Amino acid sequence: MVEDISNTELQELIYIIQHQYGYDFNDYAKASLKRRFVRFMSHAGVTTLVEFKVRLQTDPAFFRKMVEYITVNVTEMFRDPGFYKLLREEILPRLATYPIIKIWHAGCATGEEVYSMAILLQEAGLLERSRLYATDMNAANLEKANAGIVPMKWMKDYTHNYIQSGGRHDFSDYYTARYDSAIIHPSLRKNIIFFQHNLVTDQVFNEFQLICCRNVFIYFNRALQEKVVSLFYDSLATRGYLALGMKETLLFSKEKKKFEVVNGPYKIFRRKL
Amino acid sequence: MTPATGFDIIAIGGSAGSLPVMGKLIRAFPPEMKTPVILVLHRLKNVHSELNKLMSADRQIIEPEDKEQVKPGCIYLAPQNYHLLVEPDGTFSLDYSELVHYSRPAIDETFFSVAAAYGRRALGILLSGANSDGAAGLLRIVKNGGTGIAQDPEEAEFEIMPLAAIELSHKIDVMRTDDIATFIRSKYTNK
Ligand SMILES: C[S@@+](CC[C@H](N)C(=O)[O-])C[C@H]1O[C@@H](n2cnc3c(N)ncnc32)[C@H](O)[C@@H]1O
Numbered sequence: 001m002v003e004d005i006s007n008t009e010l011q012e013l014i015y016i017i018q019h020q021y022g023y024d025f026n027d028y029a030k031a032s033l034k035r036r037f038v039r040f041m042s043h044a045g046v047t048t049l050v051e052f053k054v055r056l057q058t059d060p061a062f063f064r065k066m067v068e069y070i071t072v073n074v075t076e077m078f079r080d081p082g083f084y085k086l087l088r089e090e091i092l093p094r095l096a097t098y099p100i101i102k103i104w105h106a107g108c109a110t111g112e113e114v115y116s117m118a119i120l121l122q123e124a125g126l127l128e129r130s131r132l133y134a135t136d137m138n139a140a141n142l143e144k145a146n147a148g149i150v151p152m153k154w155m156k157d158y159t160h161n162y163i164q165s166g167g168r169h170d171f172s173d174y175y176t177a178r179y180d181s182a183i184i185h186p187s188l189r190k191n192i193i194f195f196q197h198n199l200v201t202d203q204v205f206n207e208f209q210l211i212c213c214r215n216v217f218i219y220f221n222r223a224l225q226e227k228v229v230s231l232f233y234d235s236l237a238t239r240g241y242l243a244l245g246m247k248e249t250l251l252f253s254k255e256k257k258k259f260e261v262v263n264g265p266y267k268i269f270r271r272k273l
Numbered sequence: 274m275t276p277a278t279g280f281d282i283i284a285i286g287g288s289a290g291s292l293p294v295m296g297k298l299i300r301a302f303p304p305e306m307k308t309p310v311i312l313v314l315h316r317l318k319n320v321h322s323e324l325n326k327l328m329s330a331d332r333q334i335i336e337p338e339d340k341e342q343v344k345p346g347c348i349y350l351a352p353q354n355y356h357l358l359v360e361p362d363g364t365f366s367l368d369y370s371e372l373v374h375y376s377r378p379a380i381d382e383t384f385f386s387v388a389a390a391y392g393r394r395a396l397g398i399l400l401s402g403a404n405s406d407g408a409a410g411l412l413r414i415v416k417n418g419g420t421g422i423a424q425d426p427e428e429a430e431f432e433i434m435p436l437a438a439i440e441l442s443h444k445i446d447v448m449r450t451d452d453i454a455t456f457i458r459s460k461y462t463n464k
């Protein structure tokens with residue numbers, strides 16, 4: 001079993017992946033990435049680093065599995081209910097003044113965050129004129145997201161989150177239970193589009209009133225966060241909102257002067273000009 | 274072979290029964306000690322406020338945000354629901370992936386990252402607890418040239434955690450709380 005990899009070995013892995021598959025992990029946070037590689041090796045039953053390198057180089061399916069594994073895709077509906085409450089009460093009423101509301105979920109994982117947003121918009125009477133762009137670098141995640149199926153076993157927790165976020169409807173109206181799956185109601189899905197976008201290498205593709213990029217920055221080092229903040233700045237309309245995860249912040253970024261803090265604890269920022 | 278001028282980082286992990294010991298150690302830190310301290314505690318309710326109560330008013334406990342710089346004179350507490358890692362560039366990173374030893378934060382994860390980033394300049398301390406999280410991490414700190422101390426199992430409210438570490442390596446020192454405090458003070462006050 002490989003317990004640890006050195007910085008040099010980590011660099012080698014990053015190099016192999018970049019040259020063979022074009023994924024750039026150079027500016028991912030090192031300690032965290034290392035931990036993911038080590039855990040994947042034990043998960044995949046790889047016992048030596050040499051074996052790991054060989055398989056990465058010769059087996060594209062193995063590589064895809066590895067990417068899926070290392071880009072943790074843990075997510076929830078209405079994760080951090082207080083955040084959704086703020087969206088409901090303070091942000092959506094402001095967005096309501098736009099004829100078309102464009103929202104980008106960057107790093108949407110398997111879609112739970114996007115469907116939560118669609119529910120909020122629906123309840124605010126805004127879904128019809130909203131366009132939700134949901135992207136991730138991980139194709140397997142997008143496939144699951146696009147299917148609109150959420151494991152039934154989590155629905156109890158999600159219902160609880162929903163109520164805490166200020167939801168007043170019957171949460172089960174938003175999905176159909178089938179065996180162990182909850183199928184999200186198609187009416188919620190019609191203004192969502194899912195596609196692959198890598199925040200490291202891909203560009204601006206539209207202009208948004210709100211960008212949610214939650215729990216993605218924690219993978220990146222400061223330099224990469226900086227770069228992605230610029231990408232978001234360029235993708236936001238003037239006075240557009242940017243929402244990060246609860247432990248993530250813009251405050252270490254040189255770009256912070258271009259944003260104002262709308263809510264400190266919930267990490268909601270707003271593009272100044 | 275500990276550095277004569279103290280350490281560059283002190284990481285302390287504990288679970289059941291470790292909170293009072295942590296408080297005691299923190300109160301014993303000499304005022305001139307500027308080494309950053311990282312605390313990792315398992316899921317105990319209100320750890321943060323409990324710890325603040327146990328400490329002197331002049332030291333504040335910070336729950337770091339992602340990529341926050343590790344700063345001298347600060348005491349950090351791993352936030353609930355994230356593993357807390359130190360990067361080689363001296364920033365924290367938070368990790369939201371799977372639980373380790375049924376917990377997040379896990380002591381092992383923090384200790385591994387401390388061992389990799391600080392090598393022989395690291396001091397790791399493992400206190401009372403009812404599972405074996407932290408043992409492998411403490412071993413890694415010692416293997417990478419750092420110093421590892423386990424609380425004397427005889428004194429610890431729960432011996433499983435320090436015992437697990439002690440069984441892994443004879444290079445891990447076994448000390449009672451008072452001796453740990455004296456050891457730390459000796460590293461900072463004899464100049
Ligand atoms: C922990 S999930 C966050 C899901 C959701 N936003 C939430 O907060 O619950 C992180 C996601 O970021 C994606 N990700 C990681 N690096 C990325 C990159 N360079 N570009 C786009 N997505 C990325 C991963 O594939 C994963 O799905």
